[in-house]
Amino acid sequence: MALSPGLAEERTARPGRRRLVGALAVTQTVGYGVLYYAFSVVVGPMSRDLRVSTATAAGALTAAVLVTGALSIPVGRWLDTRGGHGLMTAGSVLGSAAVLAWSQVQSAAGLYVVFVVIGAASAMVLYEPAFAVVVAVTDPARRAKALLSITLVAGFASSIFIPLTGQLVARLEWRHTLVVLAVMLAAVTVPLHGLALRRTASPGDRVDRHRHHPPSQVLRDSGFWLLAATFVLHGAALAVIAVHLVLYLISLGHSSALAATLAGLLGLLSVTGRVVTTVATRWLPMASIAAVIFVVQGAAMSLLPVVGRHVAGAIACLILFGLGFGVASIATPAILLDRYGATGYGTIAGMLAAPVLVARASAPLGGAVLAATVGYRSLILMVAAACVMAGGFLALGSRVSTERAASPR
Structure with a gap:
């Protein structure tokens, strides 16, 4: 045949x-x-x-x-x-x-x-x-x-x-x-x-005839700026944790070796989190999954100052946080493609990546200044708040997208 x-x-x-x-x-x-x-x-x-x-x-x-x-x-x-x-x-x-x-x-x-x-x-x-x-x-x-x-x-x-x-x-x-x-x-x-x-x-x-959004039009979309706020906040939070987590765990009373080992969980769990997130997209939109994960990360970080002095408590918080450590890498292209299609993807992704990378580069230094002035506990709580806000902005951006798609033209 x-x-x-x-x-x-x-x-x-x-x-x-x-x-x-x-x-x-x-x-x-x-x-x-x-x-x-x-x-x-x-x-x-x-x-x-x-x-x-x-x-x-x-x-x-x-x-x-x-x-x-x-x-x-x-x-x-x-x-x-x-x-x-x-x-x-x-x-x-x-x-x-x-x-x-x-x-x-x-x-x-x-x-x-x-x-x-x-x-x-x-x-x-x-x-x-x-x-x-x-x-x-x-x-x-x-x-x-x-x-x-x-x-x-x-x-x-x-x-x-x-x-x-x-x-x-x-x-x-x-x-x-x-x-x-x-x-x-x-x-x-x-x-x-x-x-x-x-x-x-x-x-x-390859022109996506169903969802063709020139970059100039994307910049006028309020949903894009909500996405930018989402990933700027989340990227900054992850950058702070990546640099300052070991020092904070030491300040909680853990040894340097144990603190480094606990921080190493994040890299391993990020792979697991990506798999879980991708599988979950069979039932839920990527934006909804990522929003929930970001909020869970915020909750985990808010609990770390409370239970983090105990090894079991620190491990539990870092497991919850670590499962979302690599989610943004797969969530970003999926959300952009779902919202704007494939045409012009490189430029649109670049427009989103620019402020996110600036935030990632600047956040560790800002975190060091904040830690020196208000202490590590306050810094960790700010990270928690940033994750929760990122989840909220992502959920709001998805709602804006849905409402616009459903509105009569």
């Missing part, structure tokens, strides 16, 4: 799409591992060698995230018009060269220059462009599975690269470690992006 041309084309395309998703899962894992997570291990010996404070050195990573945020919109526009092949391949080359240059810096000024370049490379190769490529080439029914596959694998980037970098630093010292990581980044990501993305079309090549 002969297959119809459309079915035959679809069956031929499936292996290519599976290879694409597999390639992006690997490149995201290595990209995040080298361009982001390795810094936490290298910063100590690097600061001593450069004779700068840890805070000064850490500011370079903040600068990189700010640059990534600033480039989110132009990168999104590029993805919409030209696709991700050239951009992500060039970003892999740029990122590898920047990490190699990082291994040779001799001053704080040189470090900051290198991290501006790393921020630019990150904007070209990490989640946002990878998701835009998936949106361009994957059928709507398979997008959620594809995005989940990528984020599940990449969710282990910290678990793989923080210990790996630690072992390399112990044996090679930090400069040689960065040379090894730069070679690894180039050897893995450049060929995979260069080969696996060759036949990917830009999202703009």
Whole structure:
């Protein structure tokens, strides 16, 4: 029995799409591992060698995230018009060269220059462009599975690269470690992006006739600004917890080793949370699920000052909080696609990512200032409030969307 041309084309395309998703899962894992997570291990010996404070050195990573945020919109526009092949391949080359240059810096000024370049490379190769490529080439029914596959694998980037970098630093010292990581980044990501993305079309090549929202129209949508408020608040809260949780647990009376172990639960639970969230979308909209999860996270953080002095209490709170630690990564594209469709996705996602990345970059420093002035307990309660507000804004944004869709035109 002969297959119809459309079915035959679809069956031929499936292996290519599976290879694409597999390639992006690997490149995201290595990209995040080298361009982001390795810094936490290298910063100590690097600061001593450069004779700068840890805070000064850490500011370079903040600068990189700010640059990534600033480039989110132009990168999104590029993805919409030209696709991700050239951009992500060039970003892999740029990122590898920047990490190699990082291994040779001799001053704080040189470090900051290198991290501006790393921020630019990150904007070209990490989640946002990878998701835009998936949106361009994957059928709507398979997008959620594809995005989940990528984020599940990449969710282990910290678990793989923080210990790996630690072992390399112990044996090679930090400069040689960065040379090894730069070679690894180039050897893995450049060929995979260069080969696996060759036949990917830009999202703009497929016009979603049912939900075509030009970016200028999106900016006039109150629901978009509610989404922005949601993910800015939630992103800032997660960034504060990622940096300050160990110190807060120590202030509650836990040992440094136990505090670090408890904080490590967040990375492992984030993977579990992504799976649970994706499965739950069979029965509920992603926006509703994410809103509930954010509120639960807020409740867990509000209880941490009360029960966190006991190991069991701290574990319970961190389990509830950790299950939502990686949900925003899969919720954001799902919500944007549901609300605005695939056309112009790269630009719209970039417009949302820009303020969120700025919040993530700025929040740890703001958290440090607040902790010094009002104390860690108040800071944790502010994080709890931010999560609850994020859930409320997301629920309100979904209601605005529903009411507008139902209103007569």
